[in-house]
Amino acid sequence: MKRQTYKQISYLLALLFISILSPLQSLATHIRAGDLTLRRTNDVSLEYEATVILYRDVTGVQAGEGLVDFGDGTEAVSVSPRSLGFTEDGETEIIQYTTRHTFPSSGKFKVSYFERNRNPGVRNMEISSETPFFIQSEFMINPVLGLNSSPFLLIPPVIKGAVGQRFIHNAGAYDVDGDSLSYRLTVCLQGKDTPVQNYRFPDDPNEEWSKFTEQCAQPALFYIDEITGDLIWDTPFLPGEYNVAFFVEEWRDGIKIGAVNRDMQVIITDPLNLRPIIEPQNDTCVVVGSDLFKTILAYDQDQAPCYNPDSTIDWGPHPIELEIAQKSDEVKIVPYSDMNFNVTISGSNQQNATGQFSWSPKCTDVRQQPYKITFEAKDKPQAGNTQLGTLENWNVTVIGAAPENLQAVPSTSAELAKHDTKVSLSWDAYNCSGADEIYIYRKIGSLDFNPVCETGLPSWTGYQYVGKVDATETSFTDRTVSQGANYCYRIYATFSPPEGGESIASLEACAFIPDSQYIVNVDVDQTGTDDGRINLKWTVPLDVANINTVTYNVYRGEGDQILEDVDYVKLNGSPQSNQDTSYVDNLLNTEEIQYQYRIELLENNLPTDTTYIATNIRLKADAGLDFVDLSWDGNVPWNLTPDSIVVATNTVGVYHYIYRKIEGDQPSYTLYDSVFVNQNGLRYTDRGNSIPLDDKKLYSYYVSTIGSFEVPFLPEPLVNRTQEITVELLDTIPPCPPILSLKNYEDGIPFLKDSCASPITSNGSNTCSKDRFTVNLSWLNQLGGDCDDDIVRYNVYFSPRRISRKSDFGAPYDTFEHPAGKPLTETVLYDMIDREYVAGVYAVTAVDDSGNESELSNIIEQDNCVFYEMPNAFSPNNDGFNDTLIPMRCPRFTKSIRFSVINRWGQVIYVYDSEDNNGDIEINWDGKDRNGNEVEPGNYYYQGELVNYRLDESDEKVNIKGSFVILRGKDSSTSQ
Structure with a gap:
């Protein structure tokens, strides 16, 4: 029979939606690695297909019958193996076990596989040839969450690396349902919840397997990137075989619905060769209906950055090959089979590869999660030398095209006279399979928003949700509008779950609904919790018969949403005169509350009209390590981001102005910067300009906004200030761990915990209290260096049993504040009193004012010296x-x-x-x-x-x- 290649086999597995592992007979098959997955066979029953893929060291005996345990209480099923061929080097056979099973009900299931035994000589476990191979994946069947199949892993798990060179593996996980994937390391198992004997990770500091990174930095690194799935060992130092394990977890609607377990073998060699390099690419997106092109460059190395081998040996460069790791010419896996990748080899020794990538995705490819495209480069060394490869990931998100030809038509004059205030929207039919709904958003005034890879309408744009319709609809009527504002709309399409995804937002369409009078200012003049002040202004009505009969009432409510059930309070005792178009609202909590106002027009003391409701513009702040993000918005009838305003006789772009002060350094506000809101939106990031921000200082801000109704009969610019806001930088640097000491007391008298023969008592009698012991903890803070000195409290940890890690302690035994007035440089004392015993494990941590907790102090462990003696x-x-x-x-x-x-x-x-x-x-x-x-x-x-x-x-x-x-x-x- 013709031997199949490693790449062909990996894609045959993918076609089968690979890998659920199951218990085998106790036959020594010398297993190197394995995967375990499930695939639902139909949408009617709970029947699933389980596929086990094992990777067998060919020096071992042949594989026998296997047992798949579905974890639902049913009897395990015996399954016969099927050989899928061998890896290219002929050292590993790939074996498949496939069976079908109908689960009795929905629920969470652990599907496991047991095999005797692993192949011999694995360094990071004891006697691997006598150690069982056990793998267990988790799976949830939940009708509320919909159909589900495990992600399948497109890149095989038996990989070779080299001494002194960075090792990278990626499982090439692909979820056909479009669920989110994350990754985490785990330990290799020999049975249910039973790690293999003396398992150690490859970067164990007590071993000589790792010493430094490929760049000669210390310590060496071993980890899996929880987002990309890259398994990195930087860098192996000793040749040999190592086994590592990890989970590929799938998430839907924030719920973990499964976890595929991979136990894989890393074979580290000491070759006369250097691994190739692929130049990394920035992640991107592509809109359905357009083409994506990218050039991928790879080359083989002839000189390592740190590991300096003998220069007299032919280390390279060698000829190179470049391909998409998930793509196969033999087995078609959509959408990877639709991607084109044409590679050109160049260089005097054919050591350079240039790949021209192209893809024209279809509507069926739209999904919320990006497609991970993994490029693989392998060299072709001389005969007898080890081939080395490398991987590089590139994420591409497929998004829907924008809906087209959006139109917005306001109420006619006749409709307004009948109080039929509305905006009618229409657009072309959205012809993209998989589209689910059309979402409608609007804002007051126009915004020049031209998204590239940003779908939907992000909050910073100021657009607010209005409604949604089925994707087959082509119209919508908005009756939640009021007169006196210019409403601008955008729409976008969403796609059906679980794949999900969105389209680019449409172009903007605006409709102005005229009114007789307008609020033009809601200006925060003073910030406070009980002495805040807001200045209001509005215009004289334009279309009344006799202005002398006009008066006004002013109403105030709370909140940023314009709702019918808002409780409005009338502010003026008697109506204001026709020329008095301003009001000062005092004694407000402008620091915490956003207020909304409306002006009621009265003619001959009878109400005839009201203005559009307007809120004050509210400032928000989010602090980072070295920056402060500001954003602001308000529900106002004017446009906060007009294309231009008229200043004197000049038309200029619109800037909002940032005012700042620094506690202790700058007591009053000064103009700090400005924002061109037509491009940047209602947001600003303060990074300190030329002077970095200081996490020991408080920063206060307010923004002076500029707006316009964009109609010629109303004045502009409209200047309205936000409230003031004070923030401090996010602090993620924890304090240093304290240095802990411990003393024991019995009845208030110090005693040696090991002096069992002569216990000290306070009165020498036989009458004694059980709860008479005190454990006195004292510690010194370590200050300076790279640690935070803003210590405000401490966590005391105690365990009655022998442990060594913080996670084993669980919650702190006690938490208390740093003693008031006590310098951080002095010893802190803490007593655990009225105790029956002193045995246990003790530690303490320091916590700063941002909640960052230090590592554990030195751990003190002590036992009790028991004294119990009977008389004669x-x-x-x-x-x-x-x-x-x-x-x-x-x-x-x-x-x-x-x-x-x-x-x-x-x-x-x-x-x-x-x-x-x-x-x-x-x-x-x-x-x-x-x-x-x-x-x-x-x-x-x-x-x-x-x-x-x-x-x-x-x-x-x-x-x-x-x-x-x-x-x-x-x-x-x-x-x-």
Whole structure:
């Protein structure tokens, strides 16, 4: 039979929607790697096809029957293997197991595969030849979320890398449903929730597998990019075989609906060769109906940047080949099969490759998630040398074309006279399969917005949602408009889930609805929580019969939305005169609340009209590490981004003006910068210009906006200020971990936790409290360097068991503020009081005023030194001295006791259990048997089981035994 190539096989797997792994017989097949996925076979039943792909070291025995466990309680299914051929080097056989299964119901399922055994010699686990191979993928069946199949992995998992050179692998994950994908590392398993013995990641600092990166930086790196899926090892140092594992997780509507598990082998060689390089490309988009072209360049190296091999050896460059890793000529995988990639090889040694990429996507290719196109370059070294390759990802998002020929027609004069205020929209039919709905947005005034790769209408543009219609519709009537504003509309198409996706927004269409009078100013004159002030102005009405009969009422509401149920308050006690077209609104909370206003027109004291409602323009701020993003907007009838305004006799572009002050440095506001809003929108980013922003300072801003109604009979520019806002930079730099010390106290007296034989008591008596221990933690902050000094509180961590990582502690044991007035350079004290024991693991972290938490301090681990000793005699004669059997002095760190007294004939005459006696561990036996009878004087024996407070659970239970004498008589004395 003709041997199939590695690339052909990988695409045959993709066609089958690869890889669900399943348990095999206990036959040693020497497995290198494997994948596990599911594919739904129809949209009627819950039948799924499971496909297991294994990669077998050919030096091992042949594969046998396999068992697929679907994790739903049904019996595992035995499946026969099928060989798909061999890799190009002939060292690995690819095996497929496929079966179908109908799940009994919806739910979450873990589908697993078990195989004995892995191939020998894997460095980062113990005795790999005797270690089972286990892989487990997760899958959700949820009718609410719709049909689902696992993402399939288009790039095979047995990869070769080189010593001293950066290794990169990408699974080429493709989700046919268009779900979002993320990636995370995990450990290799040998059974359910059971890691292989002594598993270590390739960058383990205790091993010599990694020393530095390809650029000679330290430390070496090993990670998976959670977004791109690039698995990076920068850089391996020792040749050998290493196994690593990761999950490809799929998400829909923010819910994780599955996770494909890949366990793969990385084969590191020490070749006389250097890997090729592919020049990276910026991610992009392409609109349906247009063509995407890109030139991809690759070359083989002849000199590594850091790893300097013997120059007398032929390290390259060698001839090179370049291709799309997910594309195959033998198996058609849409949309990769529609992409064209013509490669030209050049150079004196054919070491250069130029690939001309072209693609004309169709409507069926539109989706929210980008297509990941992975380019692969491989060299062709001399015979006997190892071929090396490299990968480079390029994300391309396919977006829908913009709807065309949008028209906006306002109400006619006759319709306005009948109070039929509306804007009628129409557009050409949107003929793109998969389109779901048309979304309609509008804003007051025009905006020169020309998106390239930005779909829909981002919030910074100021457009607001009006409604939506089915994608087959070609018209919409907006009846939520008012007179006195210029309404400008854009529309865009959305595509059906789960693939989703959107189109570019249409060109703008505007409709002006005239009115008789207009609000022209809602200007924040003063910012405050209870003393804010807003100045209002409006125009004299244009079309009244007698201006002398006109008066006005002023109304105020709260919020930025113009809604019918807004509770308006009348501000003026009596109507204002016809020439009094301004009002000052005082005692407002302009710092936190946005206000809206309307002016009511009265003729002969009867209301006849109202203006369009207008809000004050509100400023928002988001701080970053070294910048502040400002944005502002308001629901106003004028255009905040007009194409131009008339100043004197000149027509100029529109700028908004940024005013800033700095706490402590600049007490008053000064003009800081301006924004050309026609291009940049209502937003501005402050990066400090020539002076970087300081995260120790507060920055305050307000914006003076410029607007226009864009009609000749109204004045312009309209100047309205926002409220003031104060921000501080986002701080992500945590403090340094503190340096922790610890002391123990018993009854307030310091004691050595290891001095078991001589416990210190406060009064020397046998009466002692259980909760008498105090653990005193003290620490010093590490200040300076690259750490944040804005420490405001601390988290104390405690675990009663032996642990070593912060995540094992869980939530902090306690959180408290840094003591008021105490310098950060002085020791901080914290007491854990009234404790029954001191054993445990202790650590502390520092937290700054932005909530950044330091790493753990040094971890202090201590155990209890248990003291529990019985006397050799006691005298139950009611003389007030040694009348009961109790432990000598004061027992320490004992949680409970079960205690039995045995007479000389081996009979148990008394039993005590502290759990039945309110936890009292001191026994207090009065010398009476279980029937309440006094026992005779003489020798007795005891045995018991102590449960002590210890760091390790295995040390908690201790058996005790011994003997004692019971003395009776008036003057009996005991020896203890």
